[in-house]
Amino acid sequence: MTHSGPYELPGSVLDTLTPVSKRQVLNRRGSTVWEITTDGGRHAAKVGYPSATHAWTALAPAREGTILQQLSPGGVSYGDWEHGTWNIQPWHQGESLFDLWQPHRAEGASSEPDPGEALSCAEAVAALHATGWAHGDIQPAHLIISDERTALIDLALAYGGDIPTAYDFSYRGCLVHYESPEISRSVLETGTATPTMAADVYALGASLFISATGLRHVAYPDDASRKDQRQAIVKGPHRPVNVPGVLGKLIEAMLSPEPADRPRSAEICKELSSGH
Ligand SMILES: Nc1ncnc2c1ncn2[C@@H]1O[C@H](COP(=O)(O)OP(=O)(O)OP(=O)(O)O)[C@@H](O)[C@H]1O
Ligand SMILES: [Mg+2]
Incomplete structure (x- = not known):
């Protein structure tokens, strides 16, 4: 059985940054995106899990995390959690x-x-x-x-x-x-x-x-x-x-x-x- 989310933010994300406030931006097709404000600024957190039709959505945040780190490492982290992978990246206002x-x-x-x-x-x-x-x-x-x-x-x-x-x-x-x-x-x-x-x-x-x-x-x-x-x-x-x-x-x-x-x-x- 696949779960359609959203899940709570995984512990490994909360180990990486401490939210002052957070807002769920979307949850669909195996991905939940949050806007997280910390003392250090604003971040996007993407949490992936297997969707009803695709397994790759669970891997997508870590795949993106590795690419973002190669392109511009500042403020980017990624990792695994129980149902897939996650990343944190700078929030782009606009x-x-x-x-x-x-x-x-x-x-x-x-x-x-x-x-x-x-x-x-x-x-x-x-x-x-x-x-x-x-x-x-x-x-x-x-x-x-x-x-x-x-x-x-x-x-x-x-x-x-x-x-x-x-x-x-x-x-x-x-x-x-x-x-x-x-x-x-x-x-x-x-x-x-x-x-x-x-x-x-x-x-x-x-x-x-x-x-x-x-x-x-x-x-x-x-x-x-x-x-x-x-x-x-x-x-x-x-x-x-x-x-x-x-x-x-x-x-x-x-x-x-x-x-x-x-x-x-x-x-x-x-x-x-x-x-x-
Ligand atoms: N770094 C960011 N800065 C600002 N907004 C962001 C950022 N990352 C994601 N978002 C917001 O969250 C939405 C979904 O993000 P993104 O497209 O990266 O995730 P996704 O899981 O691929 O979703 P989708 O299935 O819609 O493509 C974006 O359209 C945007 O509104
Ligand atoms: Mg997208």
């Missing part, structure tokens, strides 16, 4: 891309998405790519925008460096609404895929598009099975990109079916900062 752009999706919206905000999302992706890692799960909820910068969170599925075997598991695609045709094809044919920087660029394009318009990159019914969704993505074409200006042109290029035709994340930053 609004997700999806929430920030809600006004553009509202009935009768007149304002257009800010290319500067899109640039800060692209910069977060490009900064990760510069380290040699692909994210593998870019989506509008994983881009947290503040006045100073955008944080790209949830590195549990990232690919590009060493992962301890005990915490590793194979990549079975990402949230289908952001999945590139080549990843969908591979998952349909073999059950797994390998995250790439080009697939991240596609996912960034699909994230900017849905946040600006409310539309998925490819049209499929809400109740379509995962398999049918992936088949629609492979078959294409993606929806026409009705976002104006340089941002719209870039999203169109990011959604190119051929990975080699997509701009690199650093090129997207360059285009958006030159603003033509």
Whole structure:
């Protein structure tokens, strides 16, 4: 029998930090996320356990913890608990891309998405790519925008460096609404895929598009099975990109079916900062 959580914070998390206050952010699909305030600042704690359909969700927090420590060790710890693994990482204050752009999706919206905000999302992706890692799960909820910068969170599925075997598991695609045709094809044919920087660029394009318009990159019914969704993505074409200006042109290029035709994340930053 699997338990659907949430569980209390494991003792090993409480041994690592002492909460002054805590708030459960979400509990779903084998993962509970907490925002924890301590005397030293704010942290996110992610606690994983096996979900009804997947065993890997139990390992995801430790896998992410090992990656975060390789990228920027400050404030990151991880470990095991009775039902899986956990991590602690710095809390990023801000609004997700999806929430920030809600006004553009509202009935009768007149304002257009800010290319500067899109640039800060692209910069977060490009900064990760510069380290040699692909994210593998870019989506509008994983881009947290503040006045100073955008944080790209949830590195549990990232690919590009060493992962301890005990915490590793194979990549079975990402949230289908952001999945590139080549990843969908591979998952349909073999059950797994390998995250790439080009697939991240596609996912960034699909994230900017849905946040600006409310539309998925490819049209499929809400109740379509995962398999049918992936088949629609492979078959294409993606929806026409009705976002104006340089941002719209870039999203169109990011959604190119051929990975080699997509701009690199650093090129997207360059285009958006030159603003033509
Ligand atoms: N470091 C962080 N700073 C701020 N918010 C965070 C942080 N980590 C997680 N969150 C919040 O918790 C939510 C879920 O986190 P995350 O995506 O990392 O977990 P998950 O278990 O993969 O959840 P999901 O199944 O939704 O992908 C995020 O969308 C965000 O709102
Ligand atoms: Mg997530």
